[in-house]
Amino acid sequence: MKAVVMAGGLGSRLHPLTAKRPKPMVPLVNKPVLFHILSLLKHHNITEVVITVKHLAHHIQEYFGDGSKMGMDIRYAMEESPLGTAGGVKNAEWFLDKEPFLVISSDIVTDIDLSNLLQYHREKQAAVTMALKRVSNPKGYGVVIVDAKGGISQLLEKPEPSQITSNIVNTGIYILEPDVLNYMQTDTKYDFSYDIFPALLQDKAPIFGYLANQYWRDIGTIQSYEQAIVDVLNGKVKHIDLGNKISNGVWAGRNVTMAGDVCLFGPIYLGDNVKIKKGATLYGPTVIHDGSVVDRKAWIRHSIIDQESYIGKEATIYQSIVSQDSHIGSDSVVIRKLVHDEPQTETVSSLLPSPYTALKERLMTGYSYSF
Template identity: 50%
Template sequence: MAGGEGSRLRPLTVGRPKPMVPIVNKSVIGHILDLLKSHGITEVVITLRYMAATIQDFLDDGSSYGMTLHYAVEEVPLGTAGSVKNAAEFLGDEPFLVISGDALTDFDLSAVIASHQAKKAIATMTLTRVDDPLEYGVIVTDDDGWITQFLEKPTWGELISDTVNTGIYVLEPEVLARIPDNEFFDFSNDLFPCLLEEGVPMHGYIADGYWCDVGNMAEYLRANSDALYGRVKLSQPVGEHIGGNIWVGKNVEIAPSAQLFGPIYLGNDVKIKGDVVVYGPAVIRDYSVIDNHSRVERSILWRNNYVGESCELRGVVVSRQCTIKSKVAIFEGAIVGDNCVIGEGAAIHANVKLWPRKMIEPGATVRESVIWGNQGRRSLFTRFGVSGVVNVDLTPEFAAKLSAALGATLEKGSFVAVNRDIHRASRMIKRALVSGLPGAGVNVWDLGTVAIPVTRFFVR
């Protein structure tokens, strides 16, 4: 199943589907295909919806993996079970394995299949134990492993088990008959509760090993870190091990004066220049350059990125083809989308997200995410005053902060006159300005709707 949009991973998934997000040296779905092949599964049907062509073009017919791939594309969202029913023409009349294409795992799939056959179950769900089950579907089984209850994202008061659904199933073909055609139908919310109510034998296999649902940014960072630390056993090596928990691809150049503290992965043709310091866990993918005197800590850089001289990147994710010019500082939790350009001396504060193709001016300080427009400006003022697009550059939050900053420069008890024109946007911004000034100890004269010459005369 590879139809996920990955909305919680944006802006990384603006230009690609969630299964195409890389974990260290290859995409999530690439790691899943490696796992399937290692267990002798070489014929795979991939269900697609969001940006389907991206995955089809990348994987093609599967020959590069030594596999045969088929594709079933949804025209409308069909849910997890509905997407599998949409692929029924490829499944035949034998049991089949269902696995998510956007999770990282090293489960023994052969053992899951063997358990399904031994128990003679109609459906086998692969379960795992987690420390915090509240964000998952919790599965309750009896002493023999037969499923007795489902709890979808329970509260602590409802929690009676720590085994959760991993989205990996072995199903008998007769299950497909219970899934309606061309309708939204989910395994966890629709199909399995119906089977349980009807008394259909469903077994829960508790798997040992690693599993991570790469559903949000924290889990994405954890998956990369765990892969570097060896907590997940990848079916293919990430690169050549050169010692010190450092793995590299082909034609990597590391300056003698550079300092690398693993675990670190450097992709093909990466260049680490003089006096650069890299602290792991860190991933720097193919064709990226880290220029002299820069420092990269606990960060992930995708392909074709340039980091200029004397930059500092701490705990960030940088997507593809970004240019980060010299003396830039980017702090914890920040995410830089595809094709962004960050000017010299700019600072990107913690947890800021830059959507693709944003340009940040030299020396700018960015404290809020930039989704629309180009808010990464060094100066707020132009020859016409503060300018920008309403609700993009000029928001009520921005106006309130601006007026509070203005009030902080004035003496306590000063008066500020505020007026506007007849537009509704002006009314919105004026109200925000008026709300910010009193907090700085400044009095406000609200002149309502008045022409600018009248206001000038009033304040003389």
């Protein structure tokens, strides 16, 4: 089976993480999100892939190339103008054949069993099989109504609260028969949920839902992205290799250097070429991405430090995301903030009580936190 990976979105809701990179290249712990999607495909012997690209496409093409380093055959379908979820797949029709194919979004974290999904699709002789997930709060998702035999009878894309009658949602993972592409014209914008699936339902085409019980999370927002990282660090997502485990709950990439008195309380991931200097303390869940430096006596808890950033001497970072190429000055205090690539000094959140000294004591002794 071949696969189409949708990777052309802007990722505006993930700003500032997407200020210098396309959304699929945002790092999920140790690798870009798209790398983990492709690794999942390969795990299920799906090695022929076309990636739909548009925004900052060269970042994706330069990183993955032809896929040979991953043991895959990767091609690219460039969108000159936005074509929507379905229009982007139609634009990649040249890559596909007469067999069913997988469509998967690149802004999700999942370990859904794609082999079982294909088997279910064949058993049901479906035109479309949609991977579904039961969630606690379906607000903001595409809600799906499924009958007793697994057939999909209704799709409600981001309905109003009064319209929600199900907690089963669309995951953005589909298996399609090639005839579905006949519902589209080339170089035309189409959306699966708003255009193609309703047309198929109107024609009484067999659309089935596969209710998955594995991990799945949409990471289209900062809050969801943060939670996915916490879940990966806590081992809730299968098939993600964090690499070298240097102590209980602490993983490290290549060429990590640390002073002998550094204190690490996992789960923590340290990327390639990270430097942690004398007297620094890190509490998990925390990720320090490639090339970043944590200077002497800095204190970081429950935070994400993006690539090539600098955390100054005796700085305090708590429940924050520091974006790529940022500089946090010495003695700075960054609490519950998104920091873009500008120098920061004495940044104290107005949401938290003062005086700061009392607050810091509470944080260092286990002050409760949650994203």
